[in-house]
Amino acid sequence: MNSPAPGQPIDELALSEIKSAILAKLRLAIGKDAGMATRHDWYKAAALALRDRIVHRWLSAEKQSYDAGRKRVYYLSLEFLIGRLFTDALNNMGLLALFDAALGDLGVGLSDLRKCEPDAALGNGGLGRLAACFMESMATLGIPAIGYGIRYDFGLFRQIINNGWQQEYPDEWLSFGNPWEFQRPEVVYHVHFGGGVEHVETRGRDHAIWHPAETVQAVAYDTPIVGWRGHNVNALRLWSARSPDPLKLDVFNTGDYVGAAAEETRAESICKFLYPNDESPAGRELRLRQEYFFVSASLQDLVKRHLAADGQIRGLAAKVAVQLNDTHPSLAVTELMRILVDLHNIRWDDAWKITVATLSYTNHTLLPEALETWPVELFQRLLPRHLEIIYRINVAHLALAEERCPGDVDFRASVSLIDEKSGRRVRMGQLAFVGSHRINGVSAMHSDLMKETVFHDLNHLYPGRITNKTNGITFRRWLMLANPKLTELLREACGEAVLDDPTRLQLLEKSAGDSAFQDKFRNVKHHNKIALARLIGEKINIKVDPGALFDVQIKRIHEYKRQLLNILEAIALYHAIKDNPQGNWVPRVKIFAGKAAASYRYAKLIIKLINDVAEVVNNDPVVAGRLKVAFLPDYNVSLAEVIIPAADLSEQISTAGMEASGTGNMKLALNGAITIGTLDGANIEIRDHVGVENIAIFGMEAGDVMVRRKQGLDASDVIRGSPGLSRAINAIGSGEFSPDDTHRFESIAHALRHLDHYMVSADFDSYFAAQRGIDARWQTQAAWARASILNVARMAWFSSDRTIAEYAEDIWNVPVNGRAPSEPLRAKG
Numbered sequence: 001m002n003s004p005a006p007g008q009p010i011d012e013l014a015l016s017e018i019k020s021a022i023l024a025k026l027r028l029a030i031g032k033d034a035g036m037a038t039r040h041d042w043y044k045a046a047a048l049a050l051r052d053r054i055v056h057r058w059l060s061a062e063k064q065s066y067d068a069g070r071k072r073v074y075y076l077s078l079e080f081l082i083g084r085l086f087t088d089a090l091n092n093m094g095l096l097a098l099f100d101a102a103l104g105d106l107g108v109g110l111s112d113l114r115k116c117e118p119d120a121a122l123g124n125g126g127l128g129r130l131a132a133c134f135m136e137s138m139a140t141l142g143i144p145a146i147g148y149g150i151r152y153d154f155g156l157f158r159q160i161i162n163n164g165w166q167q168e169y170p171d172e173w174l175s176f177g178n179p180w181e182f183q184r185p186e187v188v189y190h191v192h193f194g195g196g197v198e199h200v201e202t203r204g205r206d207h208a209i210w211h212p213a214e215t216v217q218a219v220a221y222d223t224p225i226v227g228w229r230g231h232n233v234n235a236l237r238l239w240s241a242r243s244p245d246p247l248k249l250d251v252f253n254t255g256d257y258v259g260a261a262a263e264e265t266r267a268e269s270i271c272k273f274l275y276p277n278d279e280s281p282a283g284r285e286l287r288l289r290q291e292y293f294f295v296s297a298s299l300q301d302l303v304k305r306h307l308a309a310d311g312q313i314r315g316l317a318a319k320v321a322v323q324l325n326d327t328h329p330s331l332a333v334t335e336l337m338r339i340l341v342d343l344h345n346i347r348w349d350d351a352w353k354i355t356v357a358t359l360s361y362t363n364h365t366l367l368p369e370a371l372e373t374w375p376v377e378l379f380q381r382l383l384p385r386h387l388e389i390i391y392r393i394n395v396a397h398l399a400l401a402e403e404r405c406p407g408d409v410d411f412r413a414s415v416s417l418i419d420e421k422s423g424r425r426v427r428m429g430q431l432a433f434v435g436s437h438r439i440n441g442v443s444a445m446h447s448d449l450m451k452e453t454v455f456h457d458l459n460h461l462y463p464g465r466i467t468n469k470t471n472g473i474t475f476r477r478w479l480m481l482a483n484p485k486l487t488e489l490l491r492e493a494c495g496e497a498v499l500d501d502p503t504r505l506q507l508l509e510k511s512a513g514d515s516a517f518q519d520k521f522r523n524v525k526h527h528n529k530i531a532l533a534r535l536i537g538e539k540i541n542i543k544v545d546p547g548a549l550f551d552v553q554i555k556r557i558h559e560y561k562r563q564l565l566n567i568l569e570a571i572a573l574y575h576a577i578k579d580n581p582q583g584n585w586v587p588r589v590k591i592f593a594g595k596a597a598a599s600y601r602y603a604k605l606i607i608k609l610i611n612d613v614a615e616v617v618n619n620d621p622v623v624a625g626r627l628k629v630a631f632l633p634d635y636n637v638s639l640a641e642v643i644i645p646a647a648d649l650s651e652q653i654s655t656a657g658m659e660a661s662g663t664g665n666m667k668l669a670l671n672g673a674i675t676i677g678t679l680d681g682a683n684i685e686i687r688d689h690v691g692v693e694n695i696a697i698f699g700m701e702a703g704d705v706m707v708r709r710k711q712g713l714d715a716s717d718v719i720r721g722s723p724g725l726s727r728a729i730n731a732i733g734s735g736e737f738s739p740d741d742t743h744r745f746e747s748i749a750h751a752l753r754h755l756d757h758y759m760v761s762a763d764f765d766s767y768f769a770a771q772r773g774i775d776a777r778w779q780t781q782a783a784w785a786r787a788s789i790l791n792v793a794r795m796a797w798f799s800s801d802r803t804i805a806e807y808a809e810d811i812w813n814v815p816v817n818g819r820a821p822s823e824p825l826r827a828k829g
């Protein structure tokens with residue numbers, strides 16, 4: 001069933017079988033014949049034919065794991081940034097070549113059909129993409145797992161750039177239906193809100209009975225996630241909300257059509273859309289409803305499955321591991337306690353042991369202001385029983401704190417589940433920490449800083465719980481699918497086995513200096529750059545030279561990620577070229593892509609600045625052929641798959657100490673881009689693996705940043721010492737790039753001068769010098785190619801298979817399948 005190696009013949013029998021299967025779907029599932037089918041009909045028919053093949057594997061994998069009584073992993077995440085599934089599933093099923101040939105024979109191209117699939121963007125950025133990579137790796141490693149989340153009617157907004165400004169439009173990803181999902185109308189759970197709690201004494205024990213005021217139904221939709229080589233298939237189970245009482249007929253009959261459906265509207269609002277991550281959650285009741293809705297449905301579902309398979313609620317932790325992706329599912333702590341104590345009559349202390357042994361929590365941010373908190377008053381109104389449970393957990397927890405640090409009120413206040421200072425709020429990070437046996441950070445540096453900063457005191461109280469699990473990416477999507485030409489070269493150079501065991505990439509090392517191999521490697525990159533140059537021409541009508549250095553920064557637009565530092569460097573470079581047009585300049589294309597949260601005005605202004613700078617630079621004949629700036633709209637997984645294989649330089653320039661890990665950095669290095677970056681997040685581990693001579697590190701370190709912030713945020717000192725920076729800031733502030741509104745960017749210029757919280761001005765000179773070092777390296781193409789090849793050769797450790805194998809061993813206590821390459825992968829960790 002697997003893809004034949006290039007050049008190998010295709011099995012004619014299998015080919016005709018696939019063709020008939022697609023035609024049958026077209027007729028019987030879509031209701032059209034080949035003559036009248038649109039491209040989208042063909043896509044759906046092909047997807048359904050593929051899905052049939054997946055379902056057989058899926059059902060047998062599930063049966064096998066239940067028969068064997070295996071422990072299961074449940075991954076709870078409010079975000080899954082899955083992107084397109086068609087070629088991903090084809091590749092993992094080993095059916096890519098067969099479907100390609102079959103569709104070719106039927107007169108429709110696979111690559112055209114591929115584009116008919118909407119990019120499923122049920123996530124904001126890295127956190128959601130991590131969940132998607134993890135789902136694929138868990139399936140690949142044969143770990144029986146379910147991903148639980150919300151089936152949002154609208155995913156992350158579609159970004160349009162209008163006259164340089166970001167505009168947001170709804171992402172109607174479901175408007176043409178979704179061939180991957182199975183609706184499970186029989187899998188329905190009731191999720192309750194509001195009301196009050198009654199306490200009764202039965203046989204000497206207090207018993208809580210929650211009388212909710214409102215009930216919403218959660219309906220399951222399952223999407224199969226295929227592991228590499230199709231050995232195992234897991235489910236992504238997303239919940240949709242509806243009202244148990246969708247239409248009040250009596251109200252309808254009075255003519256009040258809107259009022260008759262009011263409850264349905266209120267229930268459905270829960271799964272209407274994905275919240276933007278940069279919005280403060282404060283006061284957003286709907287977000288808390290979303291969190292409880294998906295946590296409650298998921299826990300009810302997994303407890304029911306466990307009881308059906310095992311019969312013993314007390315044995316839950318031995319058969320179930322629940323991973324909380326960030327604090328969004330923190331209510332799992334209280335909901336599992338409620339299920340155990342209130343519904344299954346387990347004693348509180350026993351229930352607590354089961355809960356802690358079952359749950360673990362992944363932290364994604366060090367910013368204290370980004371750790372979720374909710375007003376106690378809102379909790380009381382929406383989840384009164386859960387608030388009681390939180391108070392009771394807190395009593396024992398604070399008693400332990402008192403025991404550990406007697407009389408230390410500050411320590412008690414800092415670890416408490418309730419923040420008493422800011423108008424009494426429930427702290428979701430503390431709740432998740434206290435209720436989990438393992439708390440992990442997502443890069444070595446992040447996990448270390450967690451112990452020193454946000455969870456310093458909790459780490460003291462519960463030593464040994466914090467552990468590190470450096471993020472990873474699935475190589476199937478980010479290498480094999482995104483970069484088939486490079487994959488072909490790697491198969492040639494490292495053997496077929498490289499597809500199963502990425503540590504084989506190190507076999508490239510011996511060819512890194514070989515000029516014939518370098519030529520092949522460069523040809524692949526050039527091919528990918530031509531494709532990207534074409535896309536840039538089509539999408540934004542900017543002509544770029546594929547021979548130029550492609551300098552790429554693609555990620556959410558955020559001050560800490562410092563797109564501003566990048567565009568500031570572009571401005572300084574522009575000035576320098578204008579001053580000396582005859583200089584030996586390296587031709588560069590600065591490529592940006594990313595979305596800003598709709599409410600994040602400053603980030604949206606930065607997008608406008610990038611586009612305004614592009615307008616001036618791209619149309620100035622003096623710099624023609626030396627510098628271009630391109631902002632590609634609507635960044636998503638599919639766009640990343642085109643940009644990443646074409647990148648020469650990867651911009652990973654966050655303010656040190658602020659990026660928890662990053663995964664874009666891994667995707668780009670794996671595809672041979674050289675990183676220019678700060679010592680932040682996983683950049684540090686990338687440096688350790690690729691070697692300090694094959695990466696360009698610059699700027700302040702996390703400790704320097706903390707020290708400088710304490711001294712104040714005024715940057716006048718560094719600006720005085722840097723004529724290039726000073727001129728670039730003046731150009732922004734005086735309207736050099738905004739002649740139609742010379743005041744437009746004054747706020748940015750002011751911040752760069754006097755409120756440099758993100759150290760953009762402070763790091764500028766170091767960054768500018770590192771960029772000129774990059775220019776110098778680019779001039780020696782053999783040395784550049786060698787460094788680029790060595791990046792690919794040394795990135796194996798960043799496979800999400802390695803990350804998941806570590807979770808399996810240290811946190812979940814589940815085996816990974818026999819052929820999982822966990823030992824060799826760990827060698828360098």
Ligand SMILES: *Cc1c(COP(=O)(O)O)cnc(C)c1O
Nearest residue numbers: 125126555636637640662663664
């Ligand atoms: C990988 C990825 C991200 C995360 O990028 P970072 O550079 O780590 O912030 C965000 N969005 C998409 C679409 C991605 O593929």
